Amino acid sequence: MTFDDLTSRATATPDLTALFANEPDRLDRMALQVGPLRADFSKQRVSAEDLDALLSLAETRDVAGWRARLFAGEPINSSENRAVLHTALRGVGGEAVADDVAAMRARIATFAAELRQSGCFDDIVHIGIGGSDLGPRLVADAFDATAKAAPRLHFANNVDGASVNDAIAGLNPKRTLVIVVSKSFGTQETKMNAESVRAWLAAANCSPKDHVLAVSANPDRAIAFGIDPDNIFDFWDWVGGRYSVWSAVGLSLAIAYGPELFGELLDGAAQMDRHFRDAPLVRNMPVLMALIGIWNRNGHGYDSLAVIPYARRLRKLAAFLQQLEMESNGKSAGRDGTGAGVTCPVIWGDEGTNGQHAFFQWLHQGPKGAPVDFVAVLTDHENRPDHHRALLANCFAQSEALMLGKDEATVRRDNAERDDLDSLAPQKTFPGNRPSTTLTLDALTPTAIGHLIALYEHKVFVQGVIWGVNSFDQWGVELGKVLADTILSEIEGGKTGDHDPSTSALISSVR
Ligand code: F6P
Numbered sequence: 001m002t003f004d005d006l007t008s009r010a011t012a013t014p015d016l017t018a019l020f021a022n023e024p025d026r027l028d029r030m031a032l033q034v035g036p037l038r039a040d041f042s043k044q045r046v047s048a049e050d051l052d053a054l055l056s057l058a059e060t061r062d063v064a065g066w067r068a069r070l071f072a073g074e075p076i077n078s079s080e081n082r083a084v085l086h087t088a089l090r091g092v093g094g095e096a097v098a099d100d101v102a103a104m105r106a107r108i109a110t111f112a113a114e115l116r117q118s119g120c121f122d123d124i125v126h127i128g129i130g131g132s133d134l135g136p137r138l139v140a141d142a143f144d145a146t147a148k149a150a151p152r153l154h155f156a157n158n159v160d161g162a163s164v165n166d167a168i169a170g171l172n173p174k175r176t177l178v179i180v181v182s183k184s185f186g187t188q189e190t191k192m193n194a195e196s197v198r199a200w201l202a203a204a205n206c207s208p209k210d211h212v213l214a215v216s217a218n219p220d221r222a223i224a225f226g227i228d229p230d231n232i233f234d235f236w237d238w239v240g241g242r243y244s245v246w247s248a249v250g251l252s253l254a255i256a257y258g259p260e261l262f263g264e265l266l267d268g269a270a271q272m273d274r275h276f277r278d279a280p281l282v283r284n285m286p287v288l289m290a291l292i293g294i295w296n297r298n299g300h301g302y303d304s305l306a307v308i309p310y311a312r313r314l315r316k317l318a319a320f321l322q323q324l325e326m327e328s329n330g331k332s333a334g335r336d337g338t339g340a341g342v343t344c345p346v347i348w349g350d351e352g353t354n355g356q357h358a359f360f361q362w363l364h365q366g367p368k369g370a371p372v373d374f375v376a377v378l379t380d381h382e383n384r385p386d387h388h389r390a391l392l393a394n395c396f397a398q399s400e401a402l403m404l405g406k407d408e409a410t411v412r413r414d415n416a417e418r419d420d421l422d423s424l425a426p427q428k429t430f431p432g433n434r435p436s437t438t439l440t441l442d443a444l445t446p447t448a449i450g451h452l453i454a455l456y457e458h459k460v461f462v463q464g465v466i467w468g469v470n471s472f473d474q475w476g477v478e479l480g481k482v483l484a485d486t487i488l489s490e491i492e493g494g495k496t497g498d499h500d501p502s503t504s505a506l507i508s509s510v511r
Contacts, residue, residue: 001053001056001057001060003298003341003342005053006053006054006057006294006295006298006299007298007299007301009050009053009299010045010050010295010299010300010301013045013046013047013050013299014047015045015432015433016043016045016403016432016433016435017403017404017432017433019045019046019047020042022047023047023048026042026048027040027042029042029048030042030044030288032283032285032288034271034272034275034285034451034455035268035271035272035447035448035451036268036441036442036443036445036447036448036451037272037285037439037440037441037442037448037451037452037455038439038440039285039288039289039437039438039439039455040437040438040439040440041288041289041292041437043399043402043403043435043436043437043438044292044295044296044371044435044436044437045300045433045435046292046295046435050295050299051282051288051291054291054292054294054295055281055282055291057291057294057466058281058287058291058462058466059281061465061466061468062465063281063287063462063465063466064281066461066465067276067277067461067462070084070087070093070461071087071092071093071094071277072093072094073085073088073093073094073095073096073097073238076470076472077238077240077470077472077473078335078470079335079470079473079475080237080472080473082237082238082472083238084238084240084243084472085097085236085238085239086239086240086243086244086246086247086457087269087270087273087454088101089101089104089239089246089247089266090246090266090267090269090270090273090450090454091266091270092270092273092274092277093273093277094238097236097238100236104233104235104247104248105263105266107233108233108248108250108251108254108259108262109254109259109262109263111233111251111254111255112251112254112255112258112259112262113258113259115177115255116150116151116255116258120175120177121151121175121176121177122151122152122171122172122175122176123151123152123153123154123171123172123175123176123177124151124152124153124154124176124177124178124179124252124255124256125154125155125156125167125168125171125176125177125178125179125197126153126154126155126156126179126181126252127155127156127157127164127167127178127179127180127181127190127193127194127197128155128157128180128181128182128190128215128249129157129158129187129189129190130187130241130242130323130327131183131240131241131242131243131244131245131249131323132181132182132183132187132190132215132241132244132249133155133157133181134242134316134319134320134323135242135244135245135249135250135320135453136155136181136245136249136250136252136253137155137316137320138245138314138316138317138319138320138453139245139250139253139265139446139449139453140153140155140252140253140256140257141313141314141315141316142313142314142444142446142449143253143257143261143446143449144313145313145377145381145444146261146381146443146444146445146446147257147258147261149256149257150256151177151255151256152256153252153253153256154166154167154168154171155167156168156193156197157189157193158189159188159189159192159193161196163193164193164196164197167193167197168197168200173200173201173203173204173206173211174204174206176201176206176211177211177213177255178194178197178198178201178211178212178213179212179213179214179215179251179252180194180212180213180214180215180216180222180227181214181215181216181249181251181252182214182215182216182218182222183216183217183218183235183239183241183244183249184216184217184218184221185214185216185218185219185221185222185225186218186221188481188484188485191225194212194225197212198212198226208226208227208228209228209231212227212228212231213227213231213232213233213251214227214231214232214233215232215233215234215235215247215248215249215251216232216233216234216235217234217235217236217237217239219232219234233248233251234248235247235248235249240472241474242323242324242327242328243324243457245453246265246266246269250262250265253265261446262446264445264446264447264450265446265447265449265450266450267447267450268445268446268447268448268449268450268451268454269450269451269453269454270450270454271447271450271451272285272286272450272451272454272455272458273454273458276454276458285455286454286455286456286457286458286459286461286462287458287462289437289455289456289459290458290459290460290461290462290463290466291462291466292437293305293345293371293459293463294463294466294467296345296371296435297342297343297344297345298341298342300435301368302345302368302370302371303345303346303370304345304346304347304348304370305325305345305346305347305348305370305371305372305373306318306348306349306355306359306363306370306371306372306373307321307347307348307349307372307373307375308349308350308351308352308355308372308373308374308375308395308398309349309351309352309374309375309376310351310352310353310374310375310376310377310391310392310394310395311351311375311376311377311391311441311444312351313381313444314351314375314377314444315350315351317349317375318347318348318349318350320453321347321456322347322348324456324457324460325344325347325456325460326344326346326347327474327476327477328344328460328464328471328472328474329343329344329460329463329464329467329469329471330343330344330476331343331344331467331469331470331476333469334467334468334469335468335469335470336468338468340467340468340469341467343463343467343469344463344467345370349372349373352374352391352394352395352398353391353394356394356398360398363402363434364401364402364405364430364434365430365431369402369434371434371435371436371437372398372399372402372434372435372436372437373436373437373439374395374398374399374436374437374438374439375438375439375440375441375452376391376392376395376396376438376439376440376441377440377441377443377444377448378392378440378441378442378443379442379443379444381443381444395438396438398436399436399438401430401432402432402434402435402436403432403433403434403435403436404430404432405429405430405431405432405433405434406428406429406430406432407429407432408425408426408429411424411425411428411429412425415428439452439455487503487507490507490511491507491510491511493511
């Protein structure tokens with residue numbers, strides 16, 4: 001089975017409505033429940049035979065073997081010669097690091113509990129970017145469904161001064177804890193924001209020792225930056241930045257929402273880990289999700305995937321997944337250096353129902369549209385049951401509408417009174433047959449969020465294996481960083497370098 005075979009196979013796949021008619025057991029086979037998370041893949045345009053072919057592709061690509069190597073802690077991040085052990089942070093796999101992880105979890109829990117008890121701080125400013133920001137921000141929003149942050153949590157990520165200004169606006173430095181999070185402790189944005197906040201603290205005579213913590217896999221650099229060694233929480237190079245919310249990177253979550261909630265988040269992810277590790281491929285939620293993603297990308301030729309949470313408190317999900325998926329699998333070179341062909345689609349999206357009033361037109365009637373992952377929460381956490389019922393109704397209606405569409409004959413019948421039917425009918429026709437997955441969470445609990453994030457992590461892993469890329473490096477972010485340093489020194493008055501006319505003009509416009 002090759003990727004070209006997928007393309008020719010997909011052209012022969014029946015329409016979604018025919019698939020439901022042909023396959024009476026379709027929903028049973030294509031819907032899975034793992035703990036509080038249900039995935040319904042039945043509205044994906046993939047037949048039972050297609051799925052068999054995809055499963056045999058997974059076998060050919062040795063997904064089970066790679067999965068075993070992941071959990072065993074083998075150095076599967078080959079270009080950096082590192083193991084990939086974010087599951088060990090949740091207590092699954094990586095026995096060799098289990099003691100270190102347990103010690104780290106105990107330190108976080110004790111520290112967070114004591115700090116909360118002390119009542120010394122009203123606010124936390126979490127400084128970090130990319131994987132040192134997106135996971136904590138996504139989870140903090142989601143935790144808000146069931147808990148209240150105390151101390152309150154603020155994030156500074158972008159090097160744009162607006163980011164740090166917004167984060168500290170109105171805060172009392174004497175009652176503020178700053179947590180600088182950077183795996184490398186070499187990231188320009190984070191260091192600059194940390195320096196600005198340190199100056200803000202100094203102006204109020206607050207000592208960094210009492211107010212600034214750091215989380216890093218490079219404690220030496222954190223110390224060189226001026227962080228007190230006792231204030232550093234370290235983690236390990238086998239935790240990828242975009243997989244790091246489970247490590248001390250989540251310290252601000254543990255302090256703001258309590259170590260118990262943070263523990264439940266990790267336990268939820270662990271349940272998904274065990275499912276991924278133990279379930280046969282055919283009933284394995286992350287594996288099926290990965291195979292369907294490959295089918296949509298390489299078979300049906302979709303360029304993007306929309307992720308639409310019908311849950312405001314998951315509104316950062318698409319942004320989080322943009323890094324998780326596109327930094328992991330947005331690659332053209334395979335792990336053996338050969339061309340990988342077509343890989344990761346563009347990930348995008350926004351919260352429902354807002355998206356319905358913006359880009360859903362394109363999803364329903366654009367030339368090709370995109371597959372959608374709908375995410376819904378079955379419990380109302382806002383004490384507004386009428387709103388919640390309407391929210392869910394919209395979510396379920398959209399997936400049905402994408403699938404069923406509205407044919408031209410029906411449009412003509414419904415608009416028989418119009419004398420411009422020939423031009424109007426095609427404009428009011430919905431092609432339908434557009435695929436989606438619906439994920440439902442029983443409630444927006446920390447456990448359920450852990451399941452959800454771990455599901456996508458493992459999906460990304462399986463897709464990387466099948467596409468033959470290393471999902472755990474990110475060389476593509478380096479070039480721009482290096483050039484930015486050069487251009488910054490030129491903007492600050494250094495010697496003008498050798499640039500193309502466009503870039504030179506842009507630099508001159510600032511100088
Ligand atoms: O965007 C590149 C990247 O290296 C990400 O992989 C990482 O999550 C982010 O920058 C932040 O890096 P750090 O945690 O080292 O500051």
